[in-house]
Amino acid sequence: MLNIADTLYDWCRAARPFALATVVQVSGSAPLPVGTAVGSVSGGCVEGAVYELCQQIVADRGTPVRARFGYSDDDAFAVGLTCGGEIEVLVQHVDPADQPHLTAALETVTQGGPTALAQIIDGPEHLLGRTLTLLGDGSAYDGTLGSPDQDRAVAAEARALLRAGRTARIEVGGDADTCPERLSVLVHTHAPRPRMVIFGAVDFAGALSQAGRFLGYHVTVCDARPVFATPARFPHADEVVVDWPHRYLERTDVDSRTAVCVLTHDAKFDIPLLRLALGLPVGYIGAMGSRRTHEHRLHALRETGVPEDRLARLHSPIGLDLGAYTPEETAISITAEIIAHTHHGSGLPLTRGTGPIHQPAPDALSSATRTAA
Incomplete structure (x- = not known):
């Protein structure tokens, strides 16, 4: 559509x-x-x-x-x-008069903004063709597919597809307690791939660029050292940039879906880069290093005037505790943390949790209440 x-x-x-x-x-x-x-x-x-x-x-x-x-x-x-x-x-x-949210979504698409539009394509006849739209980062939605439970379920799926920039058919409902009516929904999306910007042309960056590409990110590797920052070393990256990290970040486009991964492990690169990154509206910021390195890094950032609320955004040491050692294992650790942060996951084993495995984000629940009211 x-x-x-x-x-x-x-x-x-x-x-x-x-x-x-x-x-x-x-x-x-x-x-x-x-x-x-x-x-x-x-x-x-x-x-x-x-x-x-x-x-x-x-x-x-x-x-x-x-x-x-x-x-x-x-x-x-x-x-x-x-x-x-x-x-x-x-x-x-x-009839546009019946679906003002559709007009708003189409306007966003024409302006190049991220948009997801969910359309019922199979189910009860009275629901066929109904739409629900998500704009921007997908934290809020408009329209209704029939019930608040169905809206929440579809919005959560559509949000994930919007982040990945994928159009797909999904199935929801069939649960007598929540969504009794089984629906087939086609989620149309308009969004560039989210960006993963990796700073530091190290071995870990090679594995992380491959994992990021697999997850649907547009991957950029940036390093100031031309001998290391070469396309041949990073065949899975969409682009390899030779520049000082903070200078590149100043001039490139980022948004709330962007993941910034700092693997340089060198203060002369890390401090100006992180000082800038922590003030940008990106979705995730992580930096590699030991806990001791992290403490030194925080001290240096405080001395440059970075406030505590911004420092709290920094994921360092980067990644989840998976016991990773190799570059490939470390890449999984980092991407696992990005996924958990993006979808508000706990990062805990599912065996230690209760309730539904897939939970809509807290902001989605509040927007669903507003939509249904």
Whole structure:
């Protein structure tokens, strides 16, 4: 859907009701992926049939319709996919006046901001096509899919997908105590990959860049020493930068999803870098070093005027206590801490916890209460 956000936003601003056709399931060698919306859903071979459905939905303000299209062996000229695949399309009527949150989400997309839009594509007929939107860091959401429990469950999943910049179909509900109605929800996302900026071209950075790339981060390795900061040494990094760490951080773009990992272990790099990083709105800041190094580092940062509330943001020594020794094990330790911090996890073994394994973030619970009120 968000692939045509400009067009949809224009229609919403004009308060113009429209029909929206979204590819909700693909099998075989169908030409376009799940989430593709109006304009071209199949590369040309079923557009006429979809257009007729759209006209009917707009004229009747009817309930959403799911239609399946595939290749017909009996009639090569029948409506179908000559490529041999199959697609399923959800066609729904959209009145912008009924969904002001949709207009706000589309505006955010057109401005390049992070956005997630959850759309019910399978479930009870009266819920088909309903949407819920998350903007920015996803800490709050708007719209409703049917019940506060369903909204919270979908918002938590959508938040994770937004951080990863992935569009995906999720299943929620089916629990008699919380969400009795089983729903299939397509979460459309618009977001660049979150950034992981690794300072220090050391062996640990090589393993961490690989782990970060695996988790969906756009990974940058930065070091002031050109002999160490080379693409050949860091093949999993998206970019390798030769510059003084604090100078690079001053000029690069960061946001609330950015993870800053300081592995330089050298005060002449660490102190100016951390002093700057602790004042930026990044999601995670960690620094490598022993506990003794950490205490010296805190003392030096205090002497430069960094206040205590900013120092409290620093994860040092970096990583969770996994007993890690090798660069690869240390990378898992660091990324585990980033995941726990990002999702408000305890970092404890699941065997020591109680209740649901997947918990929405505290800020999501408060926003859900506001939304449902």
